Amino acid sequence: MSREYIKPNAWSIIEEGWNPDLVKSSESLFSIGNGAMGQRANFEESYSGETFQGSYLAGVYYPDKTRVGWWKNGYPEYFAKVLNAPNYIGIDIFIDGETLDLAAFDRKDIRNYRRELNMKEGWYERTFEIDLSEEKTIKVIARRFLCMNLDELATINYSVKAIKGQMRISFQPYIDAGITNEDSNWDDKFWDIEELQSTDHQGFIRSRTNKTNFYVCTFMQSELYKNGEHVQYADHFDKNDTVVRHKVATQISEGETATLIKYAGYTSSLNYEHFEILDAAKRVLHTAVEKGYPQLLQDQKEAWAQIWSMADIAIKGDLKAQQGIRFNIFQLNQTYSGKDARLNIGPKGFTGEKYGGSTYWDTEAYCIPFYMATKDQKVARNLLKYRYEQLDKAIENAEKLGFSNGAALYPMVTMNGEECHNEWEITFEEIHRNGAMIFAIHNYLKYTGDYSYVPEMGLEVMIGVARFWHQRATFSQRAKKYMILGVTGPNEYENNVNNNWYTNYLAKWCIEQAVNHLDKVKSGHKKDYERIVGLTKISNGEVASWLEVAQNMYEPYDEELGVYLQQDGFLDKEIIPVSDLKPSQRPINQKWSWDRILRSCYIKQADVLQGFYFFEDHFSREQLEKHFDFYEPLTVHESSLSPCVHSIQAAHLGRMDQAYQFYLRTSRLDLDDYNHEVEEGCHITSMAGTWMSIVEGFGGLKIINDIPSFTTRLPEQWDSFSFKINFRDQILKVHVTADKTTVTLEGESTQDVIINGKQIHLEPETVKI
Template identity: 65%
Template sequence: MNQDYIKPDAWSIIEEGFDAKRVESSESLFSIGNGAMGQRANFEEQYSGDTFQGSYIAGVFYPDKTKVGWWKNGYPEYFAKVLNAPNWIGINVAINEEALDLNTCKEVKDFVRELNMKEGFHRRSFVAVMPNDLEVRVTATRFLSIVNDELGVINYEVEVLNADAVVKFTPYLDGGITNRDANWEERFWQTLEVNTENDQAFVVSKTLKTEYHVGTYMQSQISLDDEKLQVEGEVEKTEDQVSISYAVKVNRGERIALQKYAGYVTDMNHSKDSLVEAAKNVLDKATTSGFAKLLQEQKEAWAQIWEMADITIDGDVKAQQGIRFNIFQLNQTYLGKDERLNIGPKGFTGEKYGGSTYWDTEAYCIPFYMATKDQQVARNLLTYRYNHLEKAKENAQKLGFTNGAALYPMVTMNGEESHNEWEITFEEIHRNGAMVFAIYNYVRFTDDYSYVPEMGLEVMIAIARFWQQRANFSKDKNKYVILGVTGPNEYENNVNNNWYTNYLAKWCIEYCIENIEKIKANYAEDYARIMDKTNLESEEIAKWGEVAENMYFPYSEEFGVYLQQDGFLDKEIKPVSTLTKKQRPINQNWSWDRILRSCYIKQADVLQGFYFFEDHFSEENLKKHFDFYEPITVHESSLSPCVHSIQAAKLGRMEQAYTFYLRTSRLDLDDYNHEVKEGCHITSMAGTWMSIVEGFGGMRVVEGKLSFTPQLPEQWNSFSFKINFRNQILKINIGKNETTFSVDGNEPMTVLLNGEAIEVQNTIKS
């Protein structure tokens, strides 16, 4: 049974009514971020019920020692923990010396929580009857500024409804926090300094091992019915915490509020010894502006993001809410300003999976950022991988590879492999192919070839070297094979000749050779530099070509399909429809042994290859493979429904495509996999965007032009979106009877609609 308490709304995520069993799920769903930091939607006031506390800083991590039963050569030494950072949101509230705690209140009424996606803030309001019978109305508004990404702001209002009372606010900073998912129950932070100055407070901490230095800071202001008050604060300090309490006597019905300005400054952007000074600068600007002005700036900044990134859907509120939630979370997680950062699988919504980047970035996220922002943002993501190339070579060397071969990590923060499951770490090597595909996809979309001679070819060469060494010649098959791998379907481990992996290996080598020739012919200086740097000679390239030309692909003559791996037909093939509801999801109800022996597929595997290389196969071929593999796919990866939605749309199966779209867009909102309390699935949200743009919009790049084969789900009246293609912004509106194009500026743009070339001036209808 999926959850269904989120109210349908086009622009907001709304929860009505307080239910302690939903708190942790809502903490994920209502998370906020600004690309540099983020936090789960924990209550500001104390809460004694079950809660998952989490505040996170982009790029700051801890190398938690890997916990395994026994060590293997080449095993990653640590698992990269996304760190729960010092807590700055806390505001303890007491009324007549009784602590406000929704878990202990006699009654909680009119509870409403809203994540306003249009304007970028979180708001929570309720009426509570406290144990001392005081009845209070609370409204708390919070946002993380995307104008100044070191700043967070809270406005916390209290109104006592049935008596005069003393309201005491105690805003605090807490550096003594831990991670829920620590392997060894150790602390990851050391507090270096706790101090106050007037109404300002500071906690300076550093991470153990990695030694990131972070300044957490706060300053508060008090107002009564919107008039500022001067209230003497009472300071308390411990080794890890600092608080400043403000007590005010208020009359019944008066509204007392605390504005808290707080956040993080880090040594990624400031010197270690100037963090307090940097924090003071942020506070001076914030308090001078005040809450109302800062919130207005936030609304204007989000309006600019939505102007380009929005997808509008007419006639289907749940579908509209779903896509906007996905777009909102992607922009909260990564804005493309800093090439040192990337898109973590949980973003700022939880700690699960660790690491700041997976192959999800290259396979799913780059198209979204490429089309909805300046192409430089996508180039930054590619540069991130180039900057980690030497670490990727080290990762391969640890496994026995030589001659500058590179294996990009499954999970990483700094280029080192930090994933701690052997069947993923050692075997899920298809991630290497996603690195190269992202370069190809970027060049295809932007027509910016300069990345390839500057950086990209070096990446391709190192990966081609890996594939050539990873394959071995089978005398029995008279072909090159790749043994002992895990494909995208992680419900099979240690298999031979995963079709997707073999196909990627062949393609990567051929694409690398093609680009070597292109750069040799057109970029002589770069060619000489790269050949010298890599010590690449023609004999080695010839070896690669032999492997690619003679790669083995398992195939079933009986079914007329490529097989996911050599032994796939040894399994009993039974459709997912034969499973009972009690067995789903199987990853929570079956033993791992049973899953591995079953035919069930976690996510697109062979079909992932058909998605990447759609133009290599006929539509009839896609149909045959889709009909074979989709019925045995359980879609228990967040990355699965979007690929299947796009392919179902390609095959004209719009009802099925729409069902998959709803699943990907509302994966977290409806908690399909019963795990949203651990955090949201951020990287798959880019796949949701693709399922509309590439699925229903049918957008492709064909011979350097945007091409569309639009189809409208029966449930929709129309939908529209914008694409930034080669520095021209195209708006597409798809209705029941017509498709409309318009282009910004005076330059015309030629697009293909159902295969026919159309020149778009300002507005063109078909």
């Protein structure tokens, strides 16, 4: 059951009415970020109620020592955690000496409470009125944003208006390094404070992470305005072991407004030498004050206008669907900008700490298509480069598990390339993630046509992965086939199974890809080929042994049903469709024991159907239909990554009601809190799947022989939808109605496209139907 309280709106996320029970959920939904840092929508002023405080800095992490009941050889030493960074949003408000704290007031005294996340312009605002007494009423408007162009800077505009009475308003802006993570394994101290400074209206805290030695300077400067006129800068008030606090105050009468503008943020040793971060922070503050709040806000609006000009998907006739896709696109752009190849996309982004903020296979399987099509190929290339630069660590990960000769096992969870997941059924067995690395390269080549990545970087990755699959396979004397034993597939509701079809098929395909590209590089890029052979010591004999495995890979299949089996023994289970489960038993991951789940037929997310999604051109429509009809009724969709794949496939099968329902679930998974867990953070990586549901599902985008093809389908709930893709530096705008599909080309050269089966030659700025 969903929990709906967000008001439908095409461009904003809106909450109306004060409800303290929703505070932590809203802190996730109204989170903001700029690719370099982000924060949950915590209150600036004091709040003594339940809250989940969180400000995060991309790329800064701590190796939290693994906590398990029984240590096993090969376990990672730590679980990487994105750190709750020093808090810079804090502004304590005192009205005639009394602390402003919403938790301290009766609900009836708080009126017109409203939050808005304006996605079109990239700012978050909270407004409310409070009856402080019979004689005094105030209105608060607090707006903040993280600058997209100056990604070390955040701004806060906090105003208090006297609706009734007169009062003295005191603002105490502060920065606080005395913070902890919600999810620490051992309550370790993640940060050491090296220096606190408060001078020239500016405050600074220099901190250092333990173990990883990231240096961060948290900074602030604030100024007071009265009725729009500058009054003064906030001056030093107090400093202790963890907090730098400034203060400024003024008297206001009925109708007057006092406003504090606070500039704050982080500089870090990711971008500077550790001894330079303080001076860098001063330069950021100088730029902020020189530009001023109005100009920074205008810059923010223009930055987001540029993003939306390419990334927007416009849906007519269905407001909730429109709000859902824009929320997903907005969060994806807040999480990752593509500017820094050292960074990646965590499943919760900057909205919470679950999953450690680390990188999963979600990036390669779900996220790259979004960034590839809505930005440019450099952004997608940076994501591929991220994995190439961690190849040595992937080889180390495999060595720890007993593999040799440069076999590479990419991590399930990582910050720096080392595996840091500590559940055995994931760490040791969910090895299908290795194949996603190669599929991402394949997807990139097909979409961009940029083959240069393969000889420069990609072929080495393919060789390492092929060596892993070759060594991981076991030859069965009984079946005279190669098998892959003891794995967990994408369906994490089955562990330690033999011959997961998706894993076996992916392994075979990865080897074939490596062999194919070895030949291509040898014939077309001889210098690179010689370099790679010298580096990897690969030989013709080794390649032949790979092919022996690939050509004789076992694929579990049931002749009677005509379907590939999720793994050996799947049909030994009691096959009961999800529709027969009582609602009281759902979700099973919260209601059932793990033992019961593992013995059931129920599927967490697409598994066999994940293979049919990746390799749709390997199978006929009839095969897809047969497998969809067998597996989808057994799928509980208790992974955020599940509805999008099923939406795409339902659309391809012409089952538009089902496709639409899956789309709505993935697009509003967090907005309507389907899983009753949004307070932990939003599902960022599955949001890329939401984009795919429209572009690849309803838009039917495929690349056929280097030509973009669109087979469009319009949900009956929509009047129309439109989107853009950047295909090889040519912009294609697709507009779909019930009557026609229109494609417009923005570019400098011609482009062939296929629209609903008909190949058309487009001239720039022309429209074809």
